Amino acid sequence: MASDLASSPQTGIRVQLCGDAHLANFGVFASPERQLLFDLNDFDETLPGPWEWDVKRLAASVAVAGRENAVETERRTAIVTQLVGEYRQAMRRFASMRTLDVWYARASVSELQELVCSQRSGSLDRRVEKTVAKGRRKDSARAFAKLAVTENGDVRIRADPPLIAPIADLVDRAGAARLQDSAGKLLESYLVSLAGDRRRLLGRYRYVDLARKLVGVGSVGTRCWVILLLGRDSSDPLFLLGWLRQPRGLEDLTPRDLYLRQLWDSKISADISAMRPSDLAIYARLCGWTLARAHARSGEAIAIASYLGSADVFDRAIAAFAEAYADQNERDHAALVDAIAAGRVRADGER
Numbered sequence: 001m002a003s004d005l006a007s008s009p010q011t012g013i014r015v016q017l018c019g020d021a022h023l024a025n026f027g028v029f030a031s032p033e034r035q036l037l038f039d040l041n042d043f044d045e046t047l048p049g050p051w052e053w054d055v056k057r058l059a060a061s062v063a064v065a066g067r068e069n070a071v072e073t074e075r076r077t078a079i080v081t082q083l084v085g086e087y088r089q090a091m092r093r094f095a096s097m098r099t100l101d102v103w104y105a106r107a108s109v110s111e112l113q114e115l116v117c118s119q120r121s122g123s124l125d126r127r128v129e130k131t132v133a134k135g136r137r138k139d140s141a142r143a144f145a146k147l148a149v150t151e152n153g154d155v156r157i158r159a160d161p162p163l164i165a166p167i168a169d170l171v172d173r174a175g176a177a178r179l180q181d182s183a184g185k186l187l188e189s190y191l192v193s194l195a196g197d198r199r200r201l202l203g204r205y206r207y208v209d210l211a212r213k214l215v216g217v218g219s220v221g222t223r224c225w226v227i228l229l230l231g232r233d234s235s236d237p238l239f240l241l242g243w244l245r246q247p248r249g250l251e252d253l254t255p256r257d258l259y260l261r262q263l264w265d266s267k268i269s270a271d272i273s274a275m276r277p278s279d280l281a282i283y284a285r286l287c288g289w290t291l292a293r294a295h296a297r298s299g300e301a302i303a304i305a306s307y308l309g310s311a312d313v314f315d316r317a318i319a320a321f322a323e324a325y326a327d328q329n330e331r332d333h334a335a336l337v338d339a340i341a342a343g344r345v346r347a348d349g350e351r
Contacts, residue, residue, distance in 0.1 A: 001057055002045075004328075010050045011307055015299030018291070019045030021054040022061035026287045028109055028132070028268035036109035036132065036268070038286060040294055051295045051304055056321060058291055059084055062284050063322035064329050071277050073323075079281045080322045084315040086288035088308040094296035095305035102296050107286065131268055143263055144237040148228060155234050157211040157226060164226065166211040183210045183227065205229035205238050213241070226263060239263035 002019070018025065018040050025042040059080050066076035094102050109132055149158040157166045167179045184207050191199050209228045229238040241261050270283060295304060308314050339345040 001060070001325075002053065004325075005050075005053050005056060011052060011304075013051055013300060013303050013307065014048050015051040015054075015295040015304075017045075017047055017049040017051070017054050018043065018057075018294065019047055019049070019054075021058045021287075021291055023058070023065055023272050023283070023287060024061075024269065026290060027270065028112075030267075038107040038109065038112055038290060040290060041267075051299055054291055054295070055084065055087060055318060056325070058287060059318045059322040060325040060329070062280070063326035065272050065275075066277075066280065067326055067330075068273065069275060069277075069280065071280065075277050077319050077323065079277065079284055080319040081312070081315045082281060083284040083288040084318045085312060086285040087292045088305075088312075088314060090289045090292035091296060091301060091308060092305040092310070094292060095301040102293070102301070105293050107290060107293075112286065131270075134268070138267060140237050140239050140262065141235075143239045144228075144234075147226070147239065148234075148237065150234070155208055155228070155230065157209045157228050159211075163214050164211050165213075166209065170212060179210065180207075183207065183225075187227070202229075205231050 020042055021040065025040065026038065027041050028036050028038050029041070031037050062080050062083055063076060066079060071079070094105070097105075112128070147158055147160075147164065148155055150156075156168075157164065159166055159169055161169075167176050170176075171179065187202075187207055191202060194202065206229060207227070208230050211226045211228075213224045213226045224241060227240045229240065230236060231238065239262065241263055272280070272283070275283060295301070336345065340347045
């Protein structure tokens, strides 16, 4: 889509783009204070660029989702228009706020639940509560129960081919020992990159095991490793995925950039395919507000707000664009299916 947008007219106002701001790349995540917040996800495509690219990407994804969920055209267009209107109005509010107030603006799960309650939808309220409760349980302890196994008194990552492959299953014993040693050095390098308090926290854990994980960061074929650490004992686990500049000696002689984060850290993703029109409308507006806040933090909120204005001209224009791009999406998919049928593209369940 970025290739398509590159030749389109631009406002000339730039922000730090998400780059892939579709509906499924928003969700709930745990803050360092363990508060659940609604925010953006998946930044493997983030770059400075025109703010309107993110808005068009998000609006088009709503149009596509509406079609997949059999939402009629008029209602679908209204949902997209409301989404863009929420972005525009939020940006105008952010433009009038102090810099620190914009920076600290948050959308907490408790506020989200209040919004759902205000819609007087008992079934949606119950689904949100159930989803939030499930997300709160998604942590390293739960990951340990699913991903780890104890063999002869030693804790190891459980093999789950082809998704999880421990290094003991990838190379011979000598190679495994070399990779284990390299992984330890990687963690030492990672510790140096952290702030003092986090360095002290992570220093209380010891390295235990390493495994390769599919499908990689950003759902693409990047190398992805899962690292198992233990604190005081096997009831105190921590799973990490990672980022840092890889030293020579791990896998091959080419230095690589690696990205680190905690695995299964209370992440909650919405089931967009199960959303009714009213649910999709609420969710889309929340995504619009969140995207506006991200752009206000990294770009010129006053300039964007001035461009958008107080009328709904921009809202309706983007809604029309979203429907046109949803048409293009269907043509692209049909072309892919034809290419698979003709044997020009290979498609199977292997990764």
